[in-house]
Amino acid sequence: MTVYGYRLPGFSSLILWGLLWEVIGQLDVTFFVPPLSEVIRTLFSIIGTPAFTKALAETGYAFSISVAIAIGLGIPIGILMGRSRLLDELLLPWVNMFLSAPLTALVPVLMVLFGFGMKSIIITTTLFAIWIIILNSRAGVRQINRSLVEMAQSYGASPFDAFFKIYFWAALPEILGGVRIGIIRAVKGVIIGQLLISIVGFGALFELYSSNFLMAHFWAILIVLFTLAFTISEFLAYLERKVAYYAAKR
Amino acid sequence: MSQTNPPPVATEEAPSDIAVSVRNVSKNYGDVEALKDLTLDFPRGELTSLLGPSGCGKTTLLKIIAGLLKPTSGEVEISGKPITGPGPDRAFVFQDFALLPWATVLRNVAFGLELRGVAKSEREAIAEKYINNVGLSGFEHSYPHELSGGMRQRVGLARALSVDADVLLMDEPFSAVDEQTRRKFQEDLLTLVHEENKTFIFVTHSIEEAVYVSDQIAILLPRPSRVLEVIRPSGFRNKSADSIRRDPEYLDIVDNIWASLRSYVE
Numbered sequence: 001m002t003v004y005g006y007r008l009p010g011f012s013s014l015i016l017w018g019l020l021w022e023v024i025g026q027l028d029v030t031f032f033v034p035p036l037s038e039v040i041r042t043l044f045s046i047i048g049t050p051a052f053t054k055a056l057a058e059t060g061y062a063f064s065i066s067v068a069i070a071i072g073l074g075i076p077i078g079i080l081m082g083r084s085r086l087l088d089e090l091l092l093p094w095v096n097m098f099l100s101a102p103l104t105a106l107v108p109v110l111m112v113l114f115g116f117g118m119k120s121i122i123i124t125t126t127l128f129a130i131w132i133i134i135l136n137s138r139a140g141v142r143q144i145n146r147s148l149v150e151m152a153q154s155y156g157a158s159p160f161d162a163f164f165k166i167y168f169w170a171a172l173p174e175i176l177g178g179v180r181i182g183i184i185r186a187v188k189g190v191i192i193g194q195l196l197i198s199i200v201g202f203g204a205l206f207e208l209y210s211s212n213f214l215m216a217h218f219w220a221i222l223i224v225l226f227t228l229a230f231t232i233s234e235f236l237a238y239l240e241r242k243v244a245y246y247a248a249k250r
Numbered sequence: 251m252s253q254t255n256p257p258p259v260a261t262e263e264a265p266s267d268i269a270v271s272v273r274n275v276s277k278n279y280g281d282v283e284a285l286k287d288l289t290l291d292f293p294r295g296e297l298t299s300l301l302g303p304s305g306c307g308k309t310t311l312l313k314i315i316a317g318l319l320k321p322t323s324g325e326v327e328i329s330g331k332p333i334t335g336p337g338p339d340r341a342f343v344f345q346d347f348a349l350l351p352w353a354t355v356l357r358n359v360a361f362g363l364e365l366r367g368v369a370k371s372e373r374e375a376i377a378e379k380y381i382n383n384v385g386l387s388g389f390e391h392s393y394p395h396e397l398s399g400g401m402r403q404r405v406g407l408a409r410a411l412s413v414d415a416d417v418l419l420m421d422e423p424f425s426a427v428d429e430q431t432r433r434k435f436q437e438d439l440l441t442l443v444h445e446e447n448k449t450f451i452f453v454t455h456s457i458e459e460a461v462y463v464s465d466q467i468a469i470l471l472p473r474p475s476r477v478l479e480v481i482r483p484s485g486f487r488n489k490s491a492d493s494i495r496r497d498p499e500y501l502d503i504v505d506n507i508w509a510s511l512r513s514y515v516e
Contacts, residue, residue, distance in 0.1 A: 150318050151348035154336045155362040155413065165365075169352050245395055246351030 034216045043220035051205070058201035062118060063190045066125030070182055074130045075175055078137025079167050088138070099131040103189070107196045121193035121200075128189025129182035136178025140171025173240060173247035180236040187229040269294035269449035270315060270417055275324035276474075277310055284310045286474035287324070292417075296465035297443045297450035301457065301507070303514045307475030308453045309421055315451060316342050316419050328417065338366065341410035343420040347402045349394040355381060356390040358405050362413040373412075380408040384438075400431035417449045424459065432459070437491040439463050457507045461500055469507060471514060478510060 002008065018036050025035030046052045081088045081095075107124055114120040148170060152162045168175075194203025202221055209217040270292035277285040284307045292298045300308040313319040315326050317336035325332045328339050341362065349358045356374060357364070359381055363373035381390055384404040394402055403423055410418055424432040436459060443450055443463075454460050460467050461483060469478040486497040494500050 145346070145348070147344045147346050147348040148350070150313075151342065151344060152365070153318055154316050154340070154342040155365045156336055156338060157365045161365055165361075166350070169350070172352075243352070245393070 031213065032215055034219070039216050039219040039223065042216040043223060046217060046220060047224075055201045055205050059190055059194065059203075062121045062125060062193065062201065063186060066122045066190065067129060067183055067186050069122070069126045070129035070133055070186065071179055074133030074178070074182065075137045075168070078134040078175075078178070079141050079163065079171060081134065082138040082141025082171070083167065091134075092138075095131050095134050098127065099135065103127050104192055104196070107192065111197055116198045118198075120197045121190065124193040124197065125186050125189035128192075129186035132185065133175070133178040133182040136174045136181075137171055140174030140178075141167050143174075144170040173243050176236055176240045176243065180233050180240070183232055183236065184229055187225060191225070267294045268292065269329060270451065271327045271330075272311070272315065273325050273327065275311070275314060275321045275326065277307070277314060277319065278322045283474035285314075285321070286476055288476060290468055290477055290480075292449055292451055293466065294416075294449050295447050297439070297452055297463055298466040298468060299452045299454055299460035299464040300468050300470060301454060301460040302470035302475070303472055303511060304455060306470040306472035306514075308455075308470050311470075311475070312419050312421055312451060312453050315417075316340055318342075338413065339415055340417045340419055341413050341415035343403075343406050343410045343418065343423045345422040345425055347394070347399075347406045347426070349402055349405055351394050354391050354393060355386060355397070355405050358394065359408040359412055362409050366413070376412050377408070380412045381405075383411065384408045398431075400427045400435070403427055403435070411446070415448070417451065420450065420452045422453050422455065425455070436463050440491055457504050457511070458495075461503050461507070462494055467503075467507070469510065481507070 021033065021036040025033050025038065077091070081091055103124070106127070107120075110120050110123055110127075114123055144167065148166055149162075152166045157166070190201070191203050191206065194201045195207060199207050202225060205221050206218065209215075209221065268291045272288060272290045272292075275285055275288045276283065288311065290311075300311060302308050310319065314321050315333075317333050317340070327333070328337070350361065353361070356377055360368075360373040360377035363376060364370075368376075378387075378390065381387055384407055386401060386404050386408065389397065389401065394405065397405070403426070407423070410420075424435045427435065439450075439452075440463060443465075452460075452463065465482065465487065467481045467483070469481070470476070471478045481503060483499060483503055485499040486494050489497060
């Protein structure tokens with residue numbers, strides 16, 4: 001965006017919103033919104049405390065395992081669905097259903113099935129992330145140029161080679177898009193899991209701070225989470241841009 | 251060809267060494283007969299064009315020979331052996347090039363060999379040689395989107411040559427490049443057929459192109475596809491590339507083919 005001929009750097013609007021936040025906080029409109037400066041002070045005071053490090057480790061652990069499972073299963077399933085009519089007919093209704101289902105409502109069922117521990121949290125988080133990864137990988141594979149597939153066939157590609165040397169790369173722009181959205185959904189999933197299943201990690205901190213009306217702490221943790229999710233998603237967006245040169249001509 | 255207009259060429263005896271032989275091939279898509287009982291021989295070391303109006307099944311026939319499509323009935327033999335699918339004895343050149351957009355020219359050219367499990371250094375040495383042959387040296391590390399259409403098809407051609415197959419299948423390879431590049435390609439193709447001891451099967455919808463490059467032209471008619479006739483130009487094959495287009499025999503054959511195809515073009 002340009003204002004009076006000056007090109008504003010990205011995210012300049014955040015400064016404006018930050019200022020507004022500070023003003024509302026200073027005016028003491030509601031206890032729910034403490035001034036941004038206080039939130040940031042609190043943020044620096046809790047980073048490094050054992051409670052914070054423990055929460056970060058617990059959440060990070062559940063998050064990274066879930067994302068790894070969602071990517072490791074989601075991409076192959078999506079590619080296979082895109083290649084096989086039969087598999088597609090079998091699985092697509094389920095994928096679409098779970099994509100739009102209110103997964104939070106499923107959490108109690110998962111708790112009955114898998115207990116109150118890390119296992120349930122990981123499964124919940126995976127369920128939040130995986131469906132969009134499957135759908136995007138499927139979409140990516142379905143739009144592969146037919147002659148690339150024929151080329152692989154005519155030069156005698158094994159199914160393994162075709163999968164890893166053609167389909168995966170040809171679908172990569174869509175796959176990365178799916179992974180990016182999947183990861184954002186996983187952030188949501190891991191916090192919901194840690195709030196509903198067992199009170200650990202950042203979920204426990206949210207619970208603790210909000211029930212004690214420590215709003216500055218509450219917002220500080222939210223900012224930490226936002227920053228983490230934003231960084232990962234920007235990194236994936238960067239990778240997407242790196243493959244954009246061939247996205248238009250496959 | 252019409253009765254009043256006899257072929258100006260004394261059609262030679264068909265050579266006995268047949269590389270590819272299509273025997274009574276039919277192909278149906280549901281109720282639609284794309285090919286019906288088609289029989290055709292492709293002599294070794296020569297270029298045979300499949301020429302016909304659109305919808306005459308020439309690409310279908312080429313893909314059946316490639317093993318990419320299964321015929322409904324009939325069979326294709328390569329050097330006397332029936333085929334069951336794609337094989338290392340055939341290489342395909344695609345109309346839209348079919349290059350890997352994420353790979354360099356070098357990897358694209360070597361990709362056929364890569365799929366056959368040839369070691370990296372060996373396949374890249376072979377690829378380098380053919381990149382040089384098709385006139386793309388210096389572009390080894392470029393990506394397809396950085397090349398013009400003509401250069402991309404040179405990459406596709408180099409890939410097909412580098413697997414050293416006996417039979418080269420070309421599906422309208424020059425139709426997606428501009429007119430001047432196409433002429434250059436056609437001249438280069440004549441040299442290629444002359445130098446490489448390979449059998450070329452060339453699908454085109456351009457009469458001039460077919461007559462210019464072919465040792466043998468099979469004219470296909472549509473719905474269901476059948477062979478109208480096989481023409482073997484003889485007089486100008488050994489002339490230089492630039493005098494062919496002025497050769498009376500070349501011009502007569504072009505006219506005669508148009509006369510026989512005219513009524514099938516909507």
